[in-house]
Amino acid sequence: MLQDIYxxxxxxxxxxxxxxxxxxxxxxxxxxxxxxxxIKEIKxxxxxxxxxxxxxxxxxxxxxxxILLLPCTLIFARNKxxxxxxxxxxxxxxxxxxxxxxxxxxxxxxEFIIKKKVIWVCKNxxxxxxxxxxxxxxxxxxxxxxxxYQREKVFRRQTIGEQIAAAQSEQxxxxxxxxxxxxxxxxxxxxxxxxxxxxxxxxxxxxxxDIFFISRPALYTMFFADVEVIGGLSPDNQIANISxxxxxxxxLALNKTLNLREGWMRTELFGQNLIVVxxxxxxxxxxxxxxxxxxxxxxxxxDALVNNLLLAPPTNGGGVTLIFDPKTDLKLKLGFQRGRxxxxxxxxxxxxxxxxxxxxxxxxxxxxxHYRAWYRLEGTNKENMAWGLRVDQKLTASITSFFRFGHxxxxxxxxxxxxxxxxxxxxxxxxxxxxxxxxxxxxxxxDIASGENFSNLTTGSIQEYLVEAYYNLFLTENxxxxxxxxxxxxxxxxxxxxxxxxxxxxxxxDF
Amino acid sequence: xxxxxLISILFVVCLSFLFSVxxxxxxxxxxxxxxxxxxxxxxDSNDISFMSLKTNKIIGKVFLGKWVNPHMAVMTPxxxxxxxxxxxxxxxxxxDVATLTLLKVIPADIGPEHLAISPDSRFYYxxxxxxxxxxxxxxxxxxxxxxxxxxxxPLNITFLPDGSKAYVANYGGHWVGVIDVKRHELLKKxxxxxxxxxxxxDPKKYLSEIKGISNATITRDGRYLYCxxxxxxxxxxxxxxxxxxxxxxxxxxxPWRAYPSPDGKKMVVVNNGDETISIIDVRKxxxxxxxxAGPDMVGVNFSHGKAFxxxxxxxxxxxxxxxxxxxAGRIKIGRNLELQTAATDAAGEKIYLTxxxxxxxxxxxxxxxxxTRVPNVGLYPWGSFILEGRDNYCH
Numbered sequence: 001m002l003q004d005i006y007x008x009x010x011x012x013x014x015x016x017x018x019x020x021x022x023x024x025x026x027x028x029x030x031x032x033x034x035x036x037x038x039i040k041e042i043k044x045x046x047x048x049x050x051x052x053x054x055x056x057x058x059x060x061x062x063x064x065x066x067i068l069l070l071p072c073t074l075i076f077a078r079n080k081x082x083x084x085x086x087x088x089x090x091x092x093x094x095x096x097x098x099x100x101x102x103x104x105x106x107x108x109x110x111e112f113i114i115k116k117k118v119i120w121v122c123k124n125x126x127x128x129x130x131x132x133x134x135x136x137x138x139x140x141x142x143x144x145x146x147x148x149y150q151r152e153k154v155f156r157r158q159t160i161g162e163q164i165a166a167a168q169s170e171q172x173x174x175x176x177x178x179x180x181x182x183x184x185x186x187x188x189x190x191x192x193x194x195x196x197x198x199x200x201x202x203x204x205x206x207x208x209x210d211i212f213f214i215s216r217p218a219l220y221t222m223f224f225a226d227v228e229v230i231g232g233l234s235p236d237n238q239i240a241n242i243s244x245x246x247x248x249x250x251x252l253a254l255n256k257t258l259n260l261r262e263g264w265m266r267t268e269l270f271g272q273n274l275i276v277v278x279x280x281x282x283x284x285x286x287x288x289x290x291x292x293x294x295x296x297x298x299x300x301x302x303d304a305l306v307n308n309l310l311l312a313p314p315t316n317g318g319g320v321t322l323i324f325d326p327k328t329d330l331k332l333k334l335g336f337q338r339g340r341x342x343x344x345x346x347x348x349x350x351x352x353x354x355x356x357x358x359x360x361x362x363x364x365x366x367x368x369x370h371y372r373a374w375y376r377l378e379g380t381n382k383e384n385m386a387w388g389l390r391v392d393q394k395l396t397a398s399i400t401s402f403f404r405f406g407h408x409x410x411x412x413x414x415x416x417x418x419x420x421x422x423x424x425x426x427x428x429x430x431x432x433x434x435x436x437x438x439x440x441x442x443x444x445x446x447d448i449a450s451g452e453n454f455s456n457l458t459t460g461s462i463q464e465y466l467v468e469a470y471y472n473l474f475l476t477e478n479x480x481x482x483x484x485x486x487x488x489x490x491x492x493x494x495x496x497x498x499x500x501x502x503x504x505x506x507x508x509x510d511f
Numbered sequence: 512x513x514x515x516x517l518i519s520i521l522f523v524v525c526l527s528f529l530f531s532v533x534x535x536x537x538x539x540x541x542x543x544x545x546x547x548x549x550x551x552x553x554x555d556s557n558d559i560s561f562m563s564l565k566t567n568k569i570i571g572k573v574f575l576g577k578w579v580n581p582h583m584a585v586m587t588p589x590x591x592x593x594x595x596x597x598x599x600x601x602x603x604x605x606x607d608v609a610t611l612t613l614l615k616v617i618p619a620d621i622g623p624e625h626l627a628i629s630p631d632s633r634f635y636y637x638x639x640x641x642x643x644x645x646x647x648x649x650x651x652x653x654x655x656x657x658x659x660x661x662x663x664x665p666l667n668i669t670f671l672p673d674g675s676k677a678y679v680a681n682y683g684g685h686w687v688g689v690i691d692v693k694r695h696e697l698l699k700k701x702x703x704x705x706x707x708x709x710x711x712x713d714p715k716k717y718l719s720e721i722k723g724i725s726n727a728t729i730t731r732d733g734r735y736l737y738c739x740x741x742x743x744x745x746x747x748x749x750x751x752x753x754x755x756x757x758x759x760x761x762x763x764x765x766p767w768r769a770y771p772s773p774d775g776k777k778m779v780v781v782n783n784g785d786e787t788i789s790i791i792d793v794r795k796x797x798x799x800x801x802x803x804a805g806p807d808m809v810g811v812n813f814s815h816g817k818a819f820x821x822x823x824x825x826x827x828x829x830x831x832x833x834x835x836x837x838x839a840g841r842i843k844i845g846r847n848l849e850l851q852t853a854a855t856d857a858a859g860e861k862i863y864l865t866x867x868x869x870x871x872x873x874x875x876x877x878x879x880x881x882x883t884r885v886p887n888v889g890l891y892p893w894g895s896f897i898l899e900g901r902d903n904y905c906h
Contacts, residue, residue: 116869156891219846327829328839329837329838359802361800364835367798367801368801368802368836394801397760397761397801398761430761435744476716
């Protein structure tokens with residue numbers, strides 16, 4: 001059957017080839033196309049030839065085909081196999097290169113993390129990853145649970161940028177962070193009431209710079225030191241008042257001399273609910289806080305609007321502050337510090353202060369408000385005891401009201417005690433020019449009957465009224481400028497009534 | 512006789528083949544109810560774990576491939592597929608939930624992270640922050656429709672409940688992109704707030720690094736979007752009917768994003784710049800409380816009228832009473848942990864918090880604030896997802 005098929009195919013091929021040959025032959029021998037034999041006749045000739053030579057030609061052609069095509073087929077097949085193998089090899093190589101690129105070249109090496117690991121240790125020091133059956137394999141002694149730290153490879157690819165950032169962050173966390181904060185203040189008091197000999201239109205300038213050092217020597221523990229230098233002249237040097245027109249002037253101990261203002265260690269205990277701060281402290285950083293009137297570098301500059309005058313902590317010195325903060329609406333604080341003029345022992349005379357801080361929002365009628373009450377004493381003398389209240393209550397998201405009250409007991413030599421009142425309003429966006437600006441109005445009323453700071457009093461009490469307004473322009477994260485206007489309405493210190501208007505400008509930078 | 516013999520043999524062969532196929536198919540079904548599992552995306556083991564909500568045991572994992580580092584995993588609303596983007600492989604992965612098999616891997620753009628699925632489970636929008644593009648995938652044909660460019664570090668994507676529009680938050684800009692889901696085209700760009708003119712004085716901040724919008728948080732009714740802008744310290748409110756900014760609310764410094772309370776009345780915004788939270792009254796569009804919180808806050812979940820704020824680096828979850836608007840303590844999860852995001856179950860009873868450093872999930876009982884640890888869920892778990900859960904989000 002196969003032979004029949006072969007024969008018939010061969011015949012058709014031979015027939016077509018013969019015909020083609022005849023046509024070409026006739027065309028080439030004929031002088032013109034007009035004399036060319038008609039196709040029909042050629043076909044007849046072909047048919048005759050086919051009949052005569054068909055068997056012979058078929059055999060011949062088949063032999064020729066086999067002779068010619070077989071080697072070609074073999075060569076082609078070999079080449080084909082070779083190309084296929086080569087292509088597969090090449091694909092394999094490319095895949096490997098791609099895998100390498102994906103794994104290493106494009107990004108970085110594998111990431112490693114250090115992990116805390118629970119281990120089980122035998123008495124002989126052998127370490128096991130699991131508890132086994134509770135006994136060491138060699139001596140059958142009980143296993144002891146312990147832990148260690150071990151490096152662990154993680155299949156995380158990080159870009160070079162991420163690795164650099166992580167390394168920088170790690171370096172920062174290990175080292176000491178240094179920050180610088182500087183303030184300059186210029187004030188020009190204009191006399192409205194007082195003696196002719198009192199200053200008027202004079203120019204005062206003060207500058208201060210703080211360098212902070214912060215490090216974290218252990219978990220939940222922080223070390224902080226603040227080295228400060230203050231220099232310049234405050235209007236308080238010339239204008240007798242108890243509110244202090246420049247808060248920096250109050251902190252000025254030695255002009256243009258570097259001194260350690262604070263240096264303490266802070267740690268968190270009992271589930272981080274109790275904060276303990278030990279060292280050279282500034283108690284005003286922990287007590288009598290106020291969100292709207294507590295920072296002389298960005299809010300009011302009048303010292304009586306920074307802290308309650310009757311809080312009267314000793315100058316910065318050795319002390320301890322304990323803060324119980326369970327992160328609810330209640331906080332308790334207790335502070336101890338070396339008393340004034342103590343030279344022999346820290347326990348000679350201890351300044352003690354206690355404060356309760358409660359978060360209240362009038363049952364949702366207003367946003368949050370902080371209500372604080374404090375009580376302080378130094379020794380057992382009545383005149384060294386005082387108490388105070390402090391409130392900062394948000395009226396809306398952009399308006400905050402604040403209020404302070406202080407009551408200091410006096411000795412029996414005086415007819416009445418000392419009192420202090422201050423309050424005001426702070427405004428934020430949208431009531432400002434720019435979104436991070438703020439401005440505020442504040443008033444102070446002090447009624448002081450006695451006090452060692454004012455020992456030059458001869459008769460009666462000091463009553464002083466002051467108003468301050470400021471606008472704090474937030475220029476950049478590191479630079480703020482604020483414009484202040486203080487109005488010392490009435491001060492009867494030294495028995496002479498004085499009144500001053502004090503415009504000022506403050507520049508504050510932080511890095 | 513021969514014919515009969517052959518037919519009998521053929522019949523027996525066919526029957527045995529049929530039974531074997533049926534047997535294999537039955538064996539492969541691992542998850543019958545997709546609502547019964549918590550999906551956990553493990554960044555370093557490059558897999559997705561499926562944890563039973565009943566037994567708290569891992570019932571299966573799907574390995575995606577080496578160096579994939581998946582970021583966020585989401586189950587389609589129909590519960591059939593889980594999708595995730597491999598941040599380092601620049602591909603997206605589609606998993607069949609029932610059989611826990613990897614169905615398809617499709618190329619995305621550079622650094623795929625956050626994603627969203629259309630409510631009808633048809634389209635999968637994958638944000639590629641490093642490629643400034645959103646890859647759009649048809650979940651029926653499992654083919655990429657297009658890579659839609661023109662964004663600036665697109666992070667989270669939010670679909671409207673009717674699926675007509677998708678909103679893309681641009682962390683590398685201060686605008687939200689609106690995509691027409693029918694045509695998959697960027698329709699509009701909605702600006703959130705004006706740059707203050709004084710910003711020109713601070714190139715160090717504004718030209719070196721940008722903290723724009725990480726998420727457009729939709730209200731429970733789908734009407735408004737709350738978009739926190741980190742650099743500006745504001746939350747812009749967008750009306751989704753008109754795609755118009757209707758209100759700017761000042762919040763704390765460097766707000767990350769807003770999270771909606773279950774009753775839809777409040778939004779909690781975490782401000783990482785000053786470590787506070789701002790609670791916004793949605794009806795009044797006003798901040799009604801600003802409360803102290805912790806560092807590096809990465810998420811907020813809700814349960815029993817309380818907001819649970821996750822502070823990543825402090826290992827604490829801060830708790831706030833949403834009725835009294837006061838802090839209600841904090842939960843110490845552990846020590847030296849790196850807490851990531853969490854999902855709340857459908858009943859709003861339990862919170863499934865991922866903790867990457869100790870490769871664990873912590874289940875917080877919303878009523879008692881007690882925690883249960885499920886260790887070894889995978890390496891570096893980065894996020895969790897529960898189908899029909901109350902809170903599902905990524906960083």
